[in-house]
Amino acid sequence: GMEWQSEVDVVVVGSGAGGMLAALVAAKNRAEVVVVEKDKLWGGTSATSGGGIWIPGSDQAKAMGFEDNLDDAFKYVRALSADNVPDENIRAYVENAAPMLRWVTANTGVVYTSQPYPDYHAENPGGSVTGYRTHLPEMFDGTLLGEDLKTQRLPSPAASLFGYLNWTFAETYQLLYRGPGWLTGLAKNMAKYWFDWPLRFTSRKDRRLTLGNALTGALRVALNEAGVPVWLKTPMKELVTENGRVAGLVVEKDGKPFAIRARKGVVLAAGGFDKNQRMRDANAPLYNKAWASGGVTSNTGDAIRAGQAVGAGTMNMHSAWAAPVFHVPGEDRGRLCTIERALPGCIMVNQKGQRYLNEAASYHIVGQQMARRQREFGDASPSWMVFDRKYRHQFPMGPLLPLVPDWLQSGAVKSILKKGRTIAELARDMGVDPAALELQIARFNAGAAKGEDPEFHRGEAAYDKMYGDYRHQPNPCLRPLTEGPFYAMPIYPGDIGTNGGLRTNAKAQVVDDAGQPIAGLYAVGNNAASAMGESYPGAGVTIGPAMTFGYVAARDLTGAN
Ligand code: FAD
CATH class of the missing domain: 3.50.50.60 (FAD/NAD(P)-binding domain)
Structure with a gap:
């Protein structure tokens, strides 16, 4: 034996x-x-x-x-x-x-x-x-x-601030909407982190788990x-x-x-x-x-x-537990994208500049649809998250944080961020047909202005609404993309585990x-x-x-x- x-x-x-x-x-x-x-x-x-x-x-x-x-x-x-x-x-x-x-x-x-x-x-x-x-x-x-x-x-880069600062779900929401006291709350947590001397010299860990x-x-x-x-x-x-x-x-x-x-x-x-x-x-x-x-x-x-x-x-x-993910070059994993897709002022398109799903559905459904679309048409990996100036200033998008200007982003983030003063300029930077993206956004905007998404029904299900911007009516998930500059970031069919x-x-x-x-x-x-x-x-x-x-x-x- x-x-x-x-x-x-x-x-x-x-x-x-x-x-x-x-x-x-x-x-x-x-x-x-x-x-x-x-x-x-x-x-x-x-x-x-x-x-x-x-x-x-x-x-x-x-x-x-x-x-x-x-x-x-x-x-x-x-x-x-x-x-x-x-x-x-x-x-x-x-x-x-x-x-x-x-x-x-x-x-x-x-x-x-x-x-x-x-x-x-x-x-x-x-x-x-x-x-x-x-x-x-x-x-x-x-x-x-x-x-x-x-x-x-350490927590996932997708589930912590600046890659080290831990937060609770409630704090995420306070930050997302910059609700009363958000800045003092953030400053306090950052101070607790940086003044934690015994740990600060030896580890990146935040003691507040x-x-x-x-x-x-x-x-x-x-x-x-x-x-x-x-x-x-x-x-x-x-x-x-x-x-x-x-x-x-x-x-x-x-x-x-x-x-x-x-x-x-x-x-x-x-x-x-x-x-x-x-x-x-x-x-x-x-x-x-x-x-x-x-x-x-x-x-x-x-x-x-x-x-x-x-x-x-x-x-x-x-x-697999399918999920749409951003990928920052140099990181050892995809970053799960949960909340952003439901917020007003963004859309997801394939490499032809066309929407093909309800962005605000659960990450699993969106991840599955992206993977299947890629298998069938070969145009969905990556797809693109497209958002406008207002979104950029209001909300995070993967590694991009609002209030942190573009020039302050890391080189890795800059390398995946596309930007254009007009939709056509953005499309050229993405390698997408400008006319197709312009047409798609015009079509999306017409419905969004009324709070409607006749094609994909974004913002209708209870789940979509939960992550939408509750302050935005009639549909917390829909707003036309109007003012430039316009932005785009590649998003991939990934997973959070098999x-x-x-x-x-x-x-x-x-x-x-x-x-x-x-x-x-x-x-x-x-x-x-x-x-x-x-x-x-x-x-x-x-x-x-x-x-x-x-x-x-x-x-x-x-x-x-
Ligand atoms: P793990 O937690 O991955 O543990 C497996 C361990 O086994 C690892 O430490 C590994 O090193 C070790 N191991 C591997 N091979 C060997 C070996 N040969 N010998 C010894 N050890 C080995 N799921 C939820 O249900 N709720 C959530 O809120 C949630 N949020 C998520 C957020 C993010 C950003 C991500 C990426 C995933 C999230 N998930 C969530 C998914 C969830 O994290 C995983 O599905 C789950 O943690 C898997 O648990 P596990 O115990 O099977 O494996």
Whole structure:
């Protein structure tokens, strides 16, 4: 047999939200646990995210006066998800989500609040137009992490100001509309950051942890208190089976193979194949740009391949959490574009200068439409976000911030920003037919002036309106583009992670192609094929299930179920 160098009850592979929560639940159920993390930083894409979780029927929603119904939630997800996703998996998610959040609230320092954030297909049967299924974390004090603060992943450049300053969702809104006190609020947070001397000389991290940093920070503090080690720079290399069950794994530790026996089992939580170009080419030709993914660079599908090597099945490997992204040259990922598309004064066009979608739909729908358009017509990657002078002065557009003049932008941002005094001049800079762009904008403007978008219905759905400018009527998403200079920035069909992966059952056990569980092996998060199939029912449907199935897996492993 194998010569083990270490032995524990449970090994968790990957330190994202799903992995850390599984480790914590197992530890609290008296298992001896270790988390192995490939990167020198912990937290995965989860740390760089919004930290939002989609949880039907939570106590928090009830406190806001929202009476949810789990059958509605099931019906809603079932209709959107893929046919090959078993009912039991969706049921398991819907039924365990609220108990998971209750457990997290009782056992960690993260505070989640229920948000009036509509489901992404709110008008479908079982959807919630008023929201309250999406939950966001409150600010968390990074001081509690001690030295581990410095090895936590920084937030995404798309989810922080100037690439370092953390903000909460509420603060984003205050800044977006420059509401009362926005400047003092910003100045205070910047002062807190720059006068944080102990950290300022040694790290770029902001001690005020928000969004995904707040979630993963709180989980790590709880792991530290429970005595669960997170071994950094320790990639899993392969799984080891004995008598038909997974008995442990081999990692690389200090550059050498190191075998760890897992008495109760292994939880794979190593993310998707976000940054593996070869796996994308082979499995997901529609989402074929590793550089455009918002996932972290260390997510290369290692644990999907390791599962396959011991007989695991896979499912929906062609799918991704699609999203439109900006890409600033030199950055290691695409920047998710969420709010901007819904704001008045901008449109998205293809390389022929034509609109082809409702810009204000969810990032997943827009990302899917862009990818499909590119496959069919070859003119949508990149597409262009086009906006006018007023938009430029009012709102951010990806890396471009209002009030920061064009000449103060970095060279990288300048290199992708197109500008023209007239639409025709802008079009020439973009390499688009000037007459076509002029015609498109004239047509868009005629409808927008009346608050109408007869072609693509922008601003009609509850979701569109949420991100629109509430002060702008009759349609918060539509305003004619009138005054120059006009601007354009390339926008690509990208994603925020792949979401096909190992096949799992309702207990998060990895199964083979015949549906038989592989004893001792579990998979959660983007390492597993999502219960959502190819859909995105609402904000938080990637981390919500990652954590819920982490909770389910750990309870099953430790006999708590
Ligand atoms: P990750 O969090 O990526 O963790 C995987 C970890 O495994 C990584 O640390 C990786 O280094 C490690 N790993 C990889 N290979 C190995 C190996 N061989 N051995 C050991 N470790 C390994 N989703 C939501 O639900 N809500 C949101 O609000 C949200 N906002 C987002 C905002 C942005 C800007 C982006 C980019 C994404 C957002 N997402 C959101 C998507 C979400 O972040 C991911 O889908 C989710 O975090 C994936 O979680 P995970 O646990 O599967 O993987």
